[in-house]
Amino acid sequence: MLNDASVDPGHANPGYRAAVLGSPIAHSLSPVLHNSGYLAAGLADWSYSRIECTADDLPRIVGEAGPEFRGFSVTMPAKFAALEFADEVTERARAIGSANTLVRIDPDKPSAGWRADNTDCEGLLAALDELTRGEPIRSAVVVGAGGTARPALWALAQLGAVRIHVLNRSDRAAELADLTDSIDVTFSTFDTDIAAATVAADVVVSTVPSQAIEAYVNDLAHAPVLDVIYNPWPTPLAVRAASHGYNTVGGLVMLAGQSYSQFEQFTGVPAPREAMREALFAHVASQH
Template sequence: MPRAAVLGSPIAHSLSPVLHNAGYAALGLDDWSYECFETTAEELPERVGESESDFRGFSVTMPGKFAALNFATEVTDRARLMGSANTLVRLEGGGWRADNTDTEGIAGALAELMGATPGTGRRALVIGAGGTARPALWGLAQRGYRDIDVLNRRDRTAEFAKLADALELNLTPVSYADNLRARVKQADVIVSTVPSAALTDHLEALSHAPVLDVIYDTLPTPLMAYTAADGYPTVGGHIMLAHQSFSQFEQFTGLSAPRAAMVDALLEALKKRD
């Protein structure tokens, strides 16, 4: 019985089982199942390394993304560039391949926000400098953005130097003490990677450009609500979650993901939860 699972801590809230199990049902993969396991970064090597042979792959959320990269015997170029992995796939000859499909999650969400065809964006703003900021920079670079402001409480752009060089990006640090409204007015798009509470005092200044907010615990997020009220399009983190799951599904099963069925199941689960 082929299996897959998501690993993280805490993990009970994860909607990954909804997405993957809906995909199995849509394709008639009645023998497949997808579970979730509470797993810390320290526990991940043992959990994966000693997993039964019917486990084809694991999705990995925080805090295990760095441990997943270090555990793998093979690493994709994009996972190495991101410096973390959210996907582990069992290799036929033994060992595990690490990948980072958060890149596809951001790219897919941006396509829904701004259209499928990459444009010639002038400038973008990324809020936050944590783990999700790296896939955000990658996704923006794929759409042709080269000048990106990074808004954070302290300047951490030096941590992205290698990534910026590889993607040919010009990063400019921005603080909350700057004139945020003026910065936002220069941006074609905003990608927020921080918890909603971090932006409470800055919503009016930040709501003047299209927004991708990677948070999906409560939809719409306050930033999305303010932005929509000002007439700009928004996309929530549930769309990123769906798009990052499609590639995982395909790597685990070897079959094309039934995207519409997976998204429908996710939307229904979010509706019930709200």
């Protein structure tokens, strides 16, 4: 039985459903995005909720989902399990190595199984476009080499970056090789000359918690900054970069950007992007 953390009693048996899977999941803002999208698109028979789900839980939860469930957003720690569970995998999800989206291959035939996709890369593309205001990106510094770094590298490659410096506490070059074959990528620890790397970069993309780079903020803040953190915002890195006159963008832009394609894959309806983004930012503002 699905362990749904936030089902509205008024929607106990809606026509169609979607949900976000992860653990912990109570903090997820995905319901704000998707439910506001349903409202704006006039999809009164759709609802979206949160379901507590570990990697081990995912095959059971998705496998037992009734036909009313048309799709799932997937967050950590279940993104790798989602990729492994799927019957079909998109090219970009396979390249990135994880999935944040599961959608029925044929909604009219639930037995057809599930397709895995990764729309995090679309969120990165949207955030980078807002950060650079359409200016080309030829070089970048990526901080971190974990789960979010992978779609960041994919997005930067799609935007034409040819030189990327990856900063991480350990060498993850072998794990990321499939994403960096066509790019001149340098991997180094934080012992390198960070300031020189960021001064030479068009953008800095930080994919790690703020406390992990507290000692390096001064050296990192020499280029426009995309920091995937959105709570709290602004981060120390964003504050320092802004004080140097650089544009900064936070994780809320990425979060909104990754939701649009999910919405469209689940519903088959164009996402009301402006309404979804406005609802997200208004919700976050109301919490402070």
